[in-house]
């Protein structure tokens with residue numbers, strides 16, 4: 001029995017360590033959610049990030065986050081904080097139109113709660129808990145009164161506010177204790193802005209921009225340590241989408257196919273939202289053979305895998321450009337990088353890294369969905385999640401208080417079990433040999449019968 005115990009300890013170290021991770025000591029769990037817009041997953045492999053890699057070394061990394069279609073900023077940021085697909089949370093694009101109310105939504109006209117009230121973001125749920133509050137140094141929707149609630153502390157969105165100012169606000173708020181800020185967001189526009197401007201294949205400019213981002217991550221960690229927040233705070237660093245290279249030579253022009261007076265364009269590229277002024281079928285027929293580099297869908301035919309159909313804000317026809325192609329009316333395009341394309345493209349995926357008492361140290365995971373982040377965050381904060389499209393089980397391996405079977409442990413258990421069985425069989429045979437030395441033939445018989453089924 002002692003040998004068996006020893007075997008178990010030697011073979012299943014993960015089992016022992018994964019049971020002893022609680023370090024919250026009764027303090028309410030705290031979570032800071034950080035987004036660097038447009039941080040494509042493979043930037044991590046192709047560029048140096050000394051500060052971020054240090055963060056990951058002491059925490060966890062999910063190499064690919066499968067985000068939601070359309071792979072744009074507002075929709076994906078809202079999926080992170082609600083766990084819902086776009087058709088369910090209602091932020092279906094950065095530019096929207098609602099036929100029934102004639103309302104328009106854009107990045108600079110986003111304050112009407114009408115657009116956001118289809119879901120309850122995690123900062124609202126957290127805010128409504130007794131003795132807890134939320135804070136936001138920007139994040140789409142945090143300066144809107146969603147279900148009559150904003151974070152207790154927030155900033156009106158302005159791209160001209162420096163990272164330093166956002167960081168000093170968020171750390172000041174996280175230090176407040178009455179009621180304590182337990183959930184906070186921090187948002188930064190890069191590397192998205194530079195990705196659009198230079199294109200992700202511009203190594204020289206992108207390496208400069210990405211080094212700046214790594215330095216900001218260094219500042220973040222240093223500031224949290226300096227203020228004594230680091231040890232008890234859970235920090236998630238993630239993003240909304242990736243970026244792909246575009247070109248002046250890959251333009252899809254709509255004007256030659258359909259007269260502009262025949263439709264309204266609600267959103268243009270790489271996913272165009274078309275509201276026809278003529279018969280929908282007629283408009284569809286004019287667009288369907290417009291370009292071999294663009295899929296044209298009637299709303300009812302949008303592929304199920306996009307989860308992008310059941311919402312009034314999705315227009316009757318959508319055009320989906322092939323990766324790297326840009327939809328224009330007639331003019332040229334100055335964008336060298338873009339996103340919004342099919343969410344199965346790896347170039348559209350962001351990453352996720354996390355650090356803190358809730359997370360393992362030094363663990364890498366290949367992929368989860370962006371909608372899985374929400375139930376994980378609710379679990380960390382002890383909040384009851386609203387109905388959502390995420391799966392908590394997908395993130396169990398990242399968390400210290402969950403038991404999950406990782407591949408090395410699974411192999412260990414299989415090999416260990418076989419080894420234990422073999423030793424047990426051997427011991428039984430030896431014992432029986434010693435006990436029944438007078439009947440050699442029946443003993444041999446027994447040995448044959450026992451061996452085969454147990455080892456095989």
Ligand SMILES: [Zn+2]
Pocket residue numbers: 038073192193196339
């Ligand atoms: Zn962008």
